[in-house]
Amino acid sequence: MRQDSDLIGSMEIPDDLYYGIHTMRALPVGDVSSVKLNHYPEIIKTMAKIKKACAKANEQIHALDAKAAAAIVQAAEEMEQGKFNDQIFVDMYNGGGAIAINMVVNEIIANRANEILTGHKGYDKVHPNTHVNMCQSTNDVVPSAMKIVSYEAAKGLISAVKELEKALEKKAAEFKGKIKLGRTCLNDALPMTFEQEFSGYQKGIERQRVRLEKALEDWLSLTLGGTAIGTGVGTMPGYTEKLYEILKQDVNPLIRQEANLFDGMQNADSYLYLSGIVKCLAVVLSKICYDLKLMGSGPFAGFGELILPTVQAGSSIMPGKVNPAVPELMVQIAQQICGNDTTITMAVEKGELELNIADQILLKTLLDSINLLRRGIPILIHHCINGLKVNEEKTKHDAERSTALVTSYSMLHGYKQALKLALESIEKNQTVKETAIKSGRLTEEEAEKLFDPLLLTDVNLLHDLIQKFKSQRDI
Template sequence: MTITNTASNGALQSRKETDSMGAIDVPADKYYGAQSARSLIHFEIGEGTWPRDVMPKQVIVAMAQLKKAAALVNHDLGKLDAEKTKLIVAAADEVIAGRLDAHFPLRIWQTGSGTQTNMNVNEVISNRAIEIAGGEMGSKKPIHPNDHVNMSQSSNDTFPTAMHMAAAEAMVAMLPPVQKLRDALDVKAKAWKDIVKVGRTHLQDATPLTLGQEFSGYVTQLDRAMVACREALDHLYDLAIGGTAVGTGLNAHPEFANRAAAKLAELTKLPFRSHPNKFTALASHDDFVFASGALKMLGAALMKIANDVRWLGSGPRAGIGELVLPENEPGSSIMPGKVNPTQSEAMTMVCVQVFGNDVAITMGASQGNFELNVFNPVMISNFLHSTTLLRDACTMFREHCIEGLQANEPVIAKYLAESLMTVTALSPKIGYDKAAEIAKKAHHDGATLKETALKLGYVTAEEFDTIVVPREMTYPK
């Protein structure tokens, strides 16, 4: 290392670090090294202060966990001495704890394998370990970023491993808020099991159901979406580590892959395991397509639920108005007293973003060439964006909308009494054609179904009252 620049007060401003391309200035107060510095120069794309352009912290933490696990396993296999292992583990623990966040400034817009981020982590751990040992940053002694921190690894297997780790952690964190939203909907479904209302298909009146039955549909949608997420999660537990450059495991001990995955499972308390085929793990990301598809399925369910809620709560005087939504904030800068279904609107926008992220992930995953996919950073960034949005949106939607929902029973009863579709109950007795005639004539004349049915002489009053009972139309009979 060579000191190149000093401030007027003698403080070191930068240092020279070297890589295979030569020497480059690195800020003196940063732990990263030459390859990270080059990345900052060559990939100044997007806003460095905007989180969506910067490599997600979850990936950095996963990489640090991986470096720690690799050091411990390499030591167990006799490839790394105890002192070097101790130094790498100590520095990695600081990264995991978030104490070195300022030293990971790289964008996701870099090499598609994530090599710059892998080296960013290697360099930071190396220099921090050197500092802990009392050495000189940039000297690569006693800890070399490639020879020691990256031992038995390649960017081609470490970054996909970190992707799976970060994605799995994020999906695990997302599921409890989804479950809580599901449970809140279930509370409403049970509370409203006896409120009979008009069904709607094609945005038109249909046969009756209960409000509880309607909400039970939402509950099951989320149940099934969570099943899909858990199935996808199981695929994310397969790790690429040990495949090294092209999947053959070159320069890694034969036991390294299984031991590293087991060590990561021990460190994270998640059931990570070695991927059964490292060529697949490096060259394709079908597991991400599957997992993102599960997020999209969840988003589709939430979109339907949020849309139904805002439509059922539309009004208050010229809409459907069967639900009364919580009033959280003023809805208009010009119309006094207006209140909007803001939680539903926020949720539907989140779902649209999740759908867009899924498209990016699908496109990225489809672009693997030969032994490597080089769209990794954009895939994991979009995936983590989706899980974060869904996690937070489920919490907000539950707390500020679903839990405070009320059934507007007078309006529900009014619509049910006016519905023409209860005529369906007469079809088994008088036939479809006569029932349709009753409905159309009643609508044309502005009369009730009963009045019209009696006028046409198709049933008696007693028969009508016995057959057309909305509550008895909400179950098989």
Template sequence: MEEVAAFRSEHDLLGDRDVPMEAYYGVHTLRAVENFQISGQRLCDAPDLIIALAAIKEAAAQANMDLGLLGPTQGNAIIAACREIRDGALHDQFVVDLIQGGAGTSTNMNANEVIANRALEILGHRRGEYTHLHPNEHVNLSQSTNDVYPTALKLAAWAGIHRLLRSMGDLRLAFAEKAGEFSEILKMGRTQLQDAVPMTLGQEFGTYALMLAEDEARLSEAAQLIREINLGATAIGTGITAHPDYAARVRDRLSEVVGFDLLTSPDLVEATQDCGAFVQLSGVLKRVAVKLSKTCNDLRLLSSGPRAGFNEINLPARQAGSSIMPGKVNPVIPEVVNQVAFEVIGNDVTITMAAEAGQLQLNAFEPIIFYSLSRSIAHLTAACGTLEKNCVRGITANKERLRDMVEHSIGIVTALNPYIGYRNATEIALEAHRSGRGVYELVLEKGLMSKDRLDAVLRPETLTKPQPLILAETA
């Protein structure tokens, strides 16, 4: 019985190396694994990126066959291998750390080698027999890392953005449903944490829904920017080694593969060095994070107590809150969302600095851009989902507490300014504050308004939206 070798020998610029026979990756990947042990997160932990790389290699093979640059035997084997990878096969063979030097070359070569070795098997050859089908000469034909890698990042981001948009949409609907449920519940609004004027709890929750809707629109706009790709640029944007028709052909083929229209940048030299679309997208993610965190700050404050805080709403109890204080329940879901927001804001700084650090015709720091961007997208997606399912849908209102605060707040005196004048309103507010008596009681006592007129002015529907002045006494 013939003994199967445990290793195969492969050669690169630096010499020969033994690669495990069972591996689909090759010598370039092997060296990258040894060089980059940074994050503990490998390409296989970013399936969107692997699928994007396989889509690009499939489209490139199709375009090269269309142009007569690649034979059908090799081209079809490459396409078959790419389709298997897009369906989830061999992802465990993408083993390079996501944070890497070389502007993504190790990622591109990991893809080239895995695809080449699987294509060789399809053709009936053994892995590593590159004379029949080569990672660089065939899988990477008409390409460079410098156009493949940024295009793959954009395709992966596109997939992640649309998952995030769905998660944000679900959260928005949850807030909107609560706004409807709370639409008739009057409460005190606050500015600078001081009593302001009345509003409804529904208006408060409707604001959270609207803020998400605005950010969904901004995120959709930012996503459109990453439809512009630089495939065909090759090394620096001049298209060296590529056919004159390749850029247009590969764009059309890739659009077919991924199912949405892509655009070729009008200036490939500019596109190859510019990371502006990633900066823009990260900025929008930061906007989402900031507003989501502000919302969670509100939820924590409104639910504070239960005896010594606002205690206006109840968040669902998710776990015991203390190892020492019995009965304590903490707002753990808003807290975890706050922390995701802090991370996204920090990632935006990283992406900003990485984009700024590019030099001349290439930005070498796109790996950290992708690493940071993909985590912002993934963690925001999860945060929106957990906030919706584990918090917002279970929120209840403490109606009696809300009504009591409105009745005893001096804030309602603002609604009386047009009727009793600012000076009288100020005196009423000061006396109410000193005595602890209600505004309603003091206005009647001083004869500043009749009971019927005062009741009409202080109706919830009058207090919470613009209304014409009630100039005449009600009958």
């Protein structure tokens, strides 16, 4: 056991633990969930990178002893590699403005640095606050780590979205010329092709990806150097400039300091903005997956237009039943992300004066949303999109029987005459083409051209045909 002390008093710490008294006190008053900091190793890794950069900066401005700095750097590098993750289990739900997150990192690095220098844990040579946290505050370190972590997570999501775009584009090309009946309000509408349907899906996803990319353009503006409330009190001369040089070199060249540190600390609206885009992506994806469910419903009493890949049995009691498991997965992901966005909205709105005290919830919730999509999108691609097939016999039959085909007839003879044709075909249980021929309205050759479902998927072809029928137009 070793002794550690703070403003409250002293405590014995087991020798096998690298964290200290602050973390010991934080653990029981924040143990409310199964979601701990080590559930997000990317946060720990980024915190370690920041501590390493700060130690280097402080050593280079001669504020920190070279040996202590080297030990801190080594300990931070070990933390980056995940060596201490099993001891970093403070709850992601904790009060105090994320101080538990900063201090567990400070204490572990300090104890390990002392171990490197002296052979034992303790703070003889390196103290968690005096040395590891030199020129820093929880209030500028944790928000800066949040920016870096969320940036990398969003970049990963963008990569996944690009793959989805490619899959949808490939599927659209595969479905070129394959006819289907369009639907509005779930009822029969004009014909279209599956290529057109999927091109719309691809464009909708592409738009969300572009929005994500634009949101990240100025994302890496950090509050490091602002310390507690943005004034920078507690930093040593030359520290901030040197720190950003190191961060640009070691972490990301796009990193820069916030133009207004007070704004950077008071306001967390950037996370609400990014969460909104992530929610847009999730909702657009959910709409697509609802469509896939509808078009794949059946196989005997549903739309039956698409054949979705079979990935698992659909019932424990009905043999042979198959469910659209993957599209339903994406719908559930979207529902969770909408809830997460509400949490982020509330956390941003409840910022108080000089600090938003909900940093850890903002980051946890945003990462959860991004990670759900990052993991869900590849499943959607490989276990659904890539294997989609068209039930061509069914879709061709439906398109040819649609009374919406009278739209081209309406362009020649007006709405009332087209309606009469449509109602007559329904009454006689015929296609509009059959009724038009049998009633003498059109010759068989004219009807074949005018009621070709593919004609109504291409407005230019339709215009050319209407020109040929111009002499018959009596509107």
